[in-house]
Amino acid sequence: MRAGVEHGAELKRTIGTFQLTMFGVGATVGTGIFFVLSEAVPKSGPSVIISFLIAGLAAGLAAICYAELASTIPVSGSTYSYAYAALGEVVAMGVAACLLLEYGVSTAAVAVGWSQYLNKLFDNLFGFQLPAALSHAPWDDDPGVLNLPAVILVVLCALLLIRGASESAAVNTVMVIIKLSVLGMFIVIAFTAFDTDNLADFAPYGVSGIGMAAGTIFFSFIGLDAVSTAGEEVKDPQRTMPRAIIFALLTGVTIYVLLALTAVAAQPWTEFDGQEAGLAQILENIVGSPWPGTVVAAGAVISIFSVTLVTMYGQTRILFAMGRDGMLPRQFAQVNPRSQTPVFNTIVVAIIVSILAALVPLDKLADLVSIGTLVAFIVVSLGVIILRRTMPDIPRGFKVPGYPVTPVLSIVACVYVLSGLSWITYAWFLVWLAVVLAFYFLWGRRHSELNPGAKVVDPDNPIQGGQL
Amino acid sequence: MTIVVGFSPEKGGRAALELAVLLARSGQQEPLLVTTVTPQHWTTPSMARVDAEFQAWATGQGEAALRQAGEFLSGKAPDLEVSYRQVAGRSVPAALAKACADAGGSLLVLGSSRDSRPGQVVLGSTSEPLLHSSRFPVAIAPRGYRAHCAGISRMTCSYSGTEESGDLLVAVAEMSRRIGGTLRVVTFGVRGRTMYPPEVGLAAEDMVLAQWKEQIQGFQRQALHRLSELGLLPDSATAAIATGTDWADAMDEVEWLAGEVLVIGSSPLGTLARVFLGSRATKIIRYSPVPVVVVPAAVASKVADGVESESVTDPDG
Numbered sequence: 001m002r003a004g005v006e007h008g009a010e011l012k013r014t015i016g017t018f019q020l021t022m023f024g025v026g027a028t029v030g031t032g033i034f035f036v037l038s039e040a041v042p043k044s045g046p047s048v049i050i051s052f053l054i055a056g057l058a059a060g061l062a063a064i065c066y067a068e069l070a071s072t073i074p075v076s077g078s079t080y081s082y083a084y085a086a087l088g089e090v091v092a093m094g095v096a097a098c099l100l101l102e103y104g105v106s107t108a109a110v111a112v113g114w115s116q117y118l119n120k121l122f123d124n125l126f127g128f129q130l131p132a133a134l135s136h137a138p139w140d141d142d143p144g145v146l147n148l149p150a151v152i153l154v155v156l157c158a159l160l161l162i163r164g165a166s167e168s169a170a171v172n173t174v175m176v177i178i179k180l181s182v183l184g185m186f187i188v189i190a191f192t193a194f195d196t197d198n199l200a201d202f203a204p205y206g207v208s209g210i211g212m213a214a215g216t217i218f219f220s221f222i223g224l225d226a227v228s229t230a231g232e233e234v235k236d237p238q239r240t241m242p243r244a245i246i247f248a249l250l251t252g253v254t255i256y257v258l259l260a261l262t263a264v265a266a267q268p269w270t271e272f273d274g275q276e277a278g279l280a281q282i283l284e285n286i287v288g289s290p291w292p293g294t295v296v297a298a299g300a301v302i303s304i305f306s307v308t309l310v311t312m313y314g315q316t317r318i319l320f321a322m323g324r325d326g327m328l329p330r331q332f333a334q335v336n337p338r339s340q341t342p343v344f345n346t347i348v349v350a351i352i353v354s355i356l357a358a359l360v361p362l363d364k365l366a367d368l369v370s371i372g373t374l375v376a377f378i379v380v381s382l383g384v385i386i387l388r389r390t391m392p393d394i395p396r397g398f399k400v401p402g403y404p405v406t407p408v409l410s411i412v413a414c415v416y417v418l419s420g421l422s423w424i425t426y427a428w429f430l431v432w433l434a435v436v437l438a439f440y441f442l443w444g445r446r447h448s449e450l451n452p453g454a455k456v457v458d459p460d461n462p463i464q465g466g467q468l
Numbered sequence: 469m470t471i472v473v474g475f476s477p478e479k480g481g482r483a484a485l486e487l488a489v490l491l492a493r494s495g496q497q498e499p500l501l502v503t504t505v506t507p508q509h510w511t512t513p514s515m516a517r518v519d520a521e522f523q524a525w526a527t528g529q530g531e532a533a534l535r536q537a538g539e540f541l542s543g544k545a546p547d548l549e550v551s552y553r554q555v556a557g558r559s560v561p562a563a564l565a566k567a568c569a570d571a572g573g574s575l576l577v578l579g580s581s582r583d584s585r586p587g588q589v590v591l592g593s594t595s596e597p598l599l600h601s602s603r604f605p606v607a608i609a610p611r612g613y614r615a616h617c618a619g620i621s622r623m624t625c626s627y628s629g630t631e632e633s634g635d636l637l638v639a640v641a642e643m644s645r646r647i648g649g650t651l652r653v654v655t656f657g658v659r660g661r662t663m664y665p666p667e668v669g670l671a672a673e674d675m676v677l678a679q680w681k682e683q684i685q686g687f688q689r690q691a692l693h694r695l696s697e698l699g700l701l702p703d704s705a706t707a708a709i710a711t712g713t714d715w716a717d718a719m720d721e722v723e724w725l726a727g728e729v730l731v732i733g734s735s736p737l738g739t740l741a742r743v744f745l746g747s748r749a750t751k752i753i754r755y756s757p758v759p760v761v762v763v764p765a766a767v768a769s770k771v772a773d774g775v776e777s778e779s780v781t782d783p784d785g
Contacts, residue, residue: 009640027665076671103667162659172664229669314667317675324679335680336627337687338748342676 013235017243019169019352020234023249024063024227026172030107030179031308032220032366034279034300035257037263039363041272044213046264047203049257051213056253058214060223060245060418061410062377064400065384066228067241072387073399076232079376080223080320084325086387087224087379089448090440095379096322097436099431101223101372103315104349107154107308108307108356109219109365114304115149117355120277121297140361141274157309158350164341167306175306182299183255185292192264193425196267208420215420218365218370220256224248225377231248237398254295289336313354316346326448327440367425374414375429381410469574469605472501474564477533480579483613487759489657490727491547491607494619495647500550501571502537505563506530508556530554561597568604573762579605586612589756599734599762607729607761608753610623617727624652624722626732626752629687632765636733637691639771641700649727650704653691655684656718656752657711677711684709698779719755722740728758733765 026197040046066079075081080099084092097305115135123129136144158389204208227245263279264272266286275281280293320342338363356365384400384407400406420457473488475481480778485502493496511521521655534552541550553571557563568576581592589610591599598606625640637653644651657680660673688707697703732749753760 023665027667075671077675078668081669166661166663169664177572223667226665226667230666233670234731239710293784310663310665310667313663317668320672320679321675324675333679335676335683337680337683340676341660 005276013233013273015230015234015240017240017247019249020227020230020240020244021247022173022176023230024224024244025180025251026101026176027226027310028059028221028248028252029176029183029225030303031110031223031311032113032217033183033259034304035116035277035362036217036220036366037260038272038275038278039366040213040216041269043205044157044209045201045204045269046199047210048213048217048264049209049260051217052253052256052260054210054214054413055218055221055417056249056256058218058374058377058410058413059224060249061262061406061413062381063224063228063245063249064242064274064383065407065410066225066229066377067237067245067398068384068400069380069387070228070231071237072391072394076229077321078229078314079380080318081321082383083379084321084327087383088374089327089439089445092325093377093436093440093444094317094328094433096327097374097433098376098379099318100315100436101368101432102376103311104353105319105356105365105372106219106222106316107157107311107353107359108150109350109352109362109369110304110308110311111150111153111357112147112360112362112365114153114301114308115147116277116362117280117297117300117304118149120280120293121301122295124297131155135358137361139359139364141250143325146358148358149227151354153305153308154312154350154354154357157305158346159314160309161346162336162339162341162343164339165309166313167310171198171306175303178299179303180255182296182303183259183279186283186296187255187258187262189283189286189292189430190266193266194262198268201269207448209299211416212422213419214417215370215374217364217426218374218417219258219366222369222373224252236417240375241398289335307459312349313352315349316342319345319349327444329447365427368428371418371421371425371429374418378411378418380415381407381414469500469781470499470571470573471575472503472564472568472573473537473577474579474703475504475533475537476535476560476579478751479582479592479594480609480611481533481537482540482579483609483611484577485540486545486613486615487607487609489541489548490549490615490617490620491575491577491761493545494649497548497724498574499551500541501567501573502534502541502550502552503564503567504530504533504554505560505567506554506556508558518555526556527554535568539619547728559603560594562772564594565598565602565604573604575605576608577609577614577623577636579613584610584611586610587757588620589760591750591753603764603766604673605761605763605767607759609759610757613759615727619727620647620649620729621725621727622650622652622729624654624728624730624758626730627653627655627688627691628733629655629684632768633733634691634694636768637729637767638695638698638700639768640731641695641698641702641705642771642775646701647701650706650746651702653688653707653720655688655709656715656748657681657685657709658715658718659682659711659713674709681709682709696774699776715751715756719752719757724757729761730758731757731761731763733768734762735765 044051069082073082073085075085080092080096083095112335119129119135132142132144134148137147231237262280283292284290319332322328332345334344353378471488471492473484478728492500506526510519555563555567578595581590584590587610589608595608623640623644625637627637641651659677662670708722710718710721714719732752
């Protein structure tokens, strides 16, 4: 596939509702759903279905706000770029701290989930599993030394990124089809074991349980903002954008809710705790034969690989943008002349993500991803309100319908989902935010590009028009 | 220094001769050695001389080929000093490399593979191994190449920004000064493909490309500065950065003259690295509309070292 952006030429608006929806579904479905049930169901019981609806609502509202912010600010990229351009350096740095969780930590989380399904696949196909010492983190329920498959996956993806590999739009569509087929197969088979007795104890921990599960589940909705970043190339964004977000969200929510419903009806909710490669395991228990588990595990191994690649890529490009803005050392924005990719940046990301994936258990990673993403989404929704007040006349390619109710609702929903996360997650998040802001005040503030006193760019005139 | 032409009548031999004539006439005229490789006969002693008939046939083929080359060259370039040689060998690339070394040749000229379309440079079974193992520069003519020019009009150095390509640039500039014509430094770059789904926007790779351009501009400035310090920078020298969504696009971005030659360095890295990083040089060669001279990194760095030590001992030179 050719690149979406026509080189050098003016941007063409070519993306329609269907393709945009595919971006959203491709980026959302598959990030968390393959392993989030075994983390969320023990917190809420069968009422996890409601948690999915709440998390989906929050993600959808935030994505709509995101679309307005993306269309207001004439820069392309992530929330970091929008925050940098509209809300200044400090906010941008805070958002960057959140995005490092949304992308970097989620890469690690996804890699850990991949490792579970890989082990499951090995077990089913070859009757062989990696020992716990090599497939579990030291602080897991079943402690090991390090999670080796996760590290290998991260390293492989880093090598591909250094080589300049990318996932084309066609491959994205194939991945979406694989994920949807595998999840569809799960729903159909799990439905045959539908047992209302399993739903009898619907909300064992009441409303607070639902909220806690929603916080964890939110992880499986990240990526919905991918729709919003494509704004510049979308045909008739005022119509297409909300439709695509709603279609992608409806697809995701429908699948998640059906999947959660059939899963919690297929086995008692108490059995979810600690279940590895959960979806494959549930199907095996239902059918009493390993083949459906093998199919699910194979689908998961293929599609989660692509999710890891895409998320890790996102992380390197966010750091690249920060390096170009002078918020991080310049090396992060260095392109290797041989491979024409940011090699240093990719290696740093790979090392940090590998360490996280090797040593931290999945549930801790997932909660950190959720908190980072939720806070970033709150900033986005606030950003919409702030910009409507400070720059009311700036042209907006897409305006939030139902302003000011929508952004306020988005904030309320995100805050509600946030409230379900544990105090440990908050503590880690605050420590992390403090570290990043301290770095900014001690280093970034003096080196950044916006700060006129500290220009670090080469003042030489660049060669104009490529001719000397 | 002799220019050695690997000639095979069917395999782009005519284009190779055209290019060899252009190169030989550029600057100081240089002698040509037309070499054709015939199969090695069996040397097993045998009373029945079983292989003699084949050997005689092979030699006849070689002679016919050389005669054909001779007819073409005597019409095209009667002024050039040309010699002809037939060598026997089991492997054509190895036999050519040996013939070039024996003749003290400075450059080996080949045609494109028959698989190429007219005007395209495609490596074949002879040129491909030579490019990966040759100790001399290898020039490859596009399929059906016709020079339409008395000498090289411009040398374009494909400069990637690495240290090795800096040495290559010095070597090219030095050669350009000797043979005349203008010098151009071009860096070719391809925009990375957009990652789907676009989690950080569809334009993330534009940012990487912009940064790459800035870096390359800096590298080019430094490289041209080094040339001017060595006294090798002609006033007519130009520099350009050519980018595109793919290599064909990037190669198309710049103007190409009649009589222009593109010089590119071969990778100093081993097989693993080449396979692993993907060879940019291979792609540049494939889409080049003009003849390509591939210079091994060792040759380029030797020339560059020579030029540098010369400029130290003789500051006026």
